Amino acid sequence: MKKDAYLIYSEDYHSYQFNENHPFNPIRSQLVYELLKESQLINDTDVLFPRVATDEELLLFHDSHYIEQVKKASQETINEQIAEQFGLGTEDTPIFKNMHEASSLIVGGTLTAVDAVLEGKANHAFNLGGGLHHGFKRKASGFCVYNDCAIAIKYIQKKYGLKVLYVDTDAHHGDGVQWAFYDDPTVCTLSIHETGRYLFPGTGGVNERGQGKGFGFSFNVPIDAFTEDDSFLVNYKKALSEIAEYFKPDIIFTQNGSDSHCYDPLTHLCTTMKTFQEIPKIAHEIAHKYCEGRWIAVAGGGYDYWRVVPRAWANVWLAMTNQQPSSEQIPKSWLEKWQKESNVTLPKTWTDDPSIVRNIPRKKEIEEYNSQILNRALDPLYIQQKKPFI
Template sequence: MALTSSATGPLWIDCSPAARYHFREDHPFHPIRLRLTEDLLRLGGALGDAQIAAPDPRGVEEALQRIHRSDYVRAVKELSAASPPAGVEEQAARFGLEPDGDTPYFPGMHDAAASIVAGSLAAAEAVMSGGTLHALHLGGGLHHAFPDRGAGFCVYNDAAAAISYMTDRYGAKVLYIDTDVHHGDGVQWSFYTDPDVFTFSIHETGKFLFPGTGFASERGESSGYGACLNVPVEPYTEDDSWLACFEAALERILCSFRPDVIVSQHGCDAHALDPLAHIHCSMRIYREMPKLIHRLAHEWTGGRWVALGGGGYEHWHVVPRAWGLLWLEMTDHPLLREIDASPQGAKLPADWPRIVAAERPDELPRTWLDDTAAWTPMPRRAEIEAKNRAVLEIALQHLG
């Protein structure tokens, strides 16, 4: 898996090919998120061409075969035609790709989804080969795809493909951390019996949110029992409770599992403004979670850390700042000191965003963090925090 880059520090895997992964203009999973994030970082002087690596698509077909069934990949390819063959469209529902569903098929779908897999494989190879300690592929993190079907806006499971690549080629023990507000089900079930892949997901409880799984009782099976941990939190969970659960679980996992590399998925839809969930966190968690992962990677995995994108459906107010904070942490950018010195963080570049779009809001955030002092306090805060602590205790029972 070759890379084209002159970078020596953390790598930004080029995610411009992911712009082709576009269901339709009004679909929540819109590639404008990627453009807005890159624009923010370039304007802030935090991303330059020398840090960007272009992945080689060779090896993607082999990676898909390790994760997805051949009949599913064949159906994806056939449904990717401008005019799919007769009879294939009738099978779209069977493969989770129906036109009126969450994950509708579209022209060029296979090539677009395969390019996302290529990017995550490139990040995995860059880290495991010793080319860099940290690599970020924001186009990736499509964690809901299953071996035989697409789901939750995800056609191919690039995260599972990258993990499988690292275990097969390098014999690595992999810790997968999923911070998306939706349970990382596709990755979990891909490695549910594998003792060398630990899957950890913190998310809104499946009692109220897609995909309806990710409960504390899901702990792995057979030889993989114990290598899975879920922390499903209550709706309207806020920063303090979310971060307390996240840190306690992650510290315990690392002491127990001792991985060789961390793969983290950074869906940023647990923010209070996200339209598809019910969690009430602020930008603070997107500053603190990467900081913790970064520290623990250097303590436990020699610094080896692959980060991927994921969900996040408040495209203008939330995603660019959250993903921007992730990259700033991965690169230990000096701007972090200024961000950490103020409750609202440093100011965003005055001319961001430079992107013109019909859906651009009239008002946009002007600081990296949120002014939560102006937010209305959540009712039942103590009850929600108590329920989250109780679930965390149950989730951790099987770890040493």
């Protein structure tokens, strides 16, 4: 019997660790998994262990020379100047031992999710370790060594021959995935992110619409800093609904960064847990409307990994399995264990975000700006004509 969903998780995801002070902390996936377990929202039969991606699979997107350099970095035998040419050994993406193996496991986890859905074992699958959307063909970037999202979409194309709608709600623009398919009309990318005027990677403007045969299949909605729940969700729901109707995908692939939350230390958006409850519900609805339920989800950014990430990503699983926690309260066992480890006060409920400042400056102007950006992003003239820029 086909399951609603599988969760892809392993403690071995902890091996993707740059250093102790780096904002990307792999403990995030463990926090989510244990929250689901302690809340009795998941059992052992719901979990698949990730496999390691092969070099052949990595080569679906990445350049062979780049992979060789990652392997050298992995064994700490790479020349420092050569490393920097490939984005390795930088402040964002420091070199760590067994980097290649740890990165290949994350990619393999996303491919495990793909096969679980497309071999008919489940309608949905969620890789807690995935979502490394900044990696490029020949370069690491933004905490991302191998781009599991781009590799997985290439894998779907090669093995299953399906049209993919990629939806990215990370606060940072999904640049690596967008450029990977910028001229490909069988992959449609939608990224809703904080404007690049203030935030890495500085790309993702509304004028980035694809090129050649791919023109009209790249969509960006760069919302303003300090955007709150209502404006974010209006943009997300309208963009996703209209683009899905236009593209009519065979499968939906979502990157679920949780760094648009107002607690996140690296971004300037101001959403709450309300947004992270609604995002996967809408994705679930779209998947069943257009894709016979086929939905792959990965994690992504999220750097308040104590208060935000566990609840935000748990909500993806709840949407996939049509569940709700039996109590609004976070389990005491989970709180007691992790409160000792954290340096912040953990929220005691699934929805409460204490001490959020509601006095957002320029609220009306921000909402008007976001509305204008959305209209430009979905300009029907561009969608219908699909004329490339000269």
